[in-house]
Amino acid sequence: MIEKSTGELHLNKVKKILGSGEKSVSITIDSLDVNAGSMVTIVGDSGSGKTTLLRLIAGLENPDAGTIIVDGRDYCGIPSAQRDTPYIPHENSLLPHLTVAQNVAFPLGTKAVEHVEQQRVEVLLTTMNLVGISDRFPAELSAGQSQRVAIARALVLHPRLLLLDEPTANLDPSTREQVRRDIKDAQRRRGMSVLLVTHEPQEAMALGEKILVMHRGHIEGVGRPQDMYLRPASVVCARALGDINLLSCAISAVTAGSYQVNVLGKTVWVSGLVPTGATKAQLLVRPEHLRFESKFKNRETQVHANIAVVLETEFCGANRNFLVETIHGTLKIRADAAQFPFGPRDFVALDFNAQDAWLLP
Structure with a gap:
């Protein structure tokens, strides 16, 4: 049964200063809204504030200013143990002297002996695929099993909001x-919100209904995965979700939100986010959106217009990564390994579809 959605979250002008003096780090969240029952994945460079954001919501850190509202209640000043927002670090946090079942039941305290509470534990053991190992101790578990036990333990008290810090780190x-x-199954069944930190762009896009990018202590951007990947708000957001190519170009005309630029020897109209009056910009093209037109070996001897030379290749199974030298510098292309068996020093012609490109400052 899918339960009623919980975990509506609002952060307003939240600020936290960590450390002191020249080494102090400031975390500033002007505004963040998370709908009840939603999954939000958080990405960003190391030290960007991802873990601190989770710890602030969990009550493990106290904000210096601002409000943290969960389901209409201001959580600032409420001790971590009294919040319905458990935080699970990626390190093993299980109690070593308790079995899997006992670890899951531990937050229930003395109530764990009651029949209803025992049923709750059994349901979680089933949901998290732990039934067959319920009598094992943490030392006997794999990393993946330990992580599932930690999640089950956090779910036993029916939290409004679950905070996961790199739950799949170091797993095969x-x-x-x-x-x-x-x-994902537990989140859907429980109807709760989940904030999940990850360093894996593919994981962020696969799990998140929305993706939040942290950068230098603030939110750089937030939005649906497809928008953040194809139409990012900034270069920082673009890099956070995978490899990119940036082609410097001049803006020759503007009309109705479209910009005319010349790249790789051709003039195209593209969409983007560029300040009014800007004359120069960068065209974002993902590696999989650059394509080879043909091979020019023995006919071309220099890089010009859309003609590039292959520098190196990397076999990746069905696809191959290519580094090519162009008039815009070194670019990366991801293409079918069988269809394009090019090698170093081969000359190739490049192209792309304008709708796959995005103009940024």
Whole structure:
């Protein structure tokens, strides 16, 4: 049964200063709104404030200013233990002397012996695929199993909001995928909101209904995965979700939100976010959106217009990554390995679709 959605979150003018003097770091969240029952993934460079944001919501850090509202209640000043916002770090936080089932039941205290509470634990063991290992101790668990136990323990008190800090870090690919599915299934069944920090762009896009990018202690951008990937608010947001190519160009005309630029030897109209009056910009093209037109070996001997030379290649299974030298500098292309068996020093012609490009300052 899917429960009523909870975890509507509002942060307003939240500020936290960590450290002192020249080494102090400031975290400033002017505004953040999370709908009840939604999954928000958080990405950003190390030290950008991702973990501090979760710890502020959990009550493990106290803000110096601002409000943190969860389901209409101001949580500022409320001790962490009294909040319905458990925080799960990526390090193992299980109690080593308790079994899996006992760890899951631990937050219930003396109530864990009651029949209804025992049923709650059993449901969670089933939901998180832990039934077969319920009598094991933490030392006998894999990293993925330990993470699922920690999540089940956090869910036993029916939290309004779950805060996960890199829950799939250090897991092998198959285990990582299973933990992702378990998290998504638990979130859907419980109807709660989840804020999840990750360093994996693909994970952020696969799990998040919205993606939040942190940068130097503030929110750089937030939006739907497809918008953040294809139409990012800034270069920082673009880089946070994967490899990019930036082609410097001049703006020759503007009309109705479209910009005329000349790149790779052709003039195109593209959409973007450029300040009024700007004459120069950068065209964002993802590696998979640059394409090879043909091979020019023995016919071209220099880079010009849309003609590039292959510098190196990297085999990645079905795809191959290419580094090519162009009039715009070195660019990265991701293309079908079988269809484009180019190698170093091959000359190639490049192209792209204007609708796949995005202009940024």
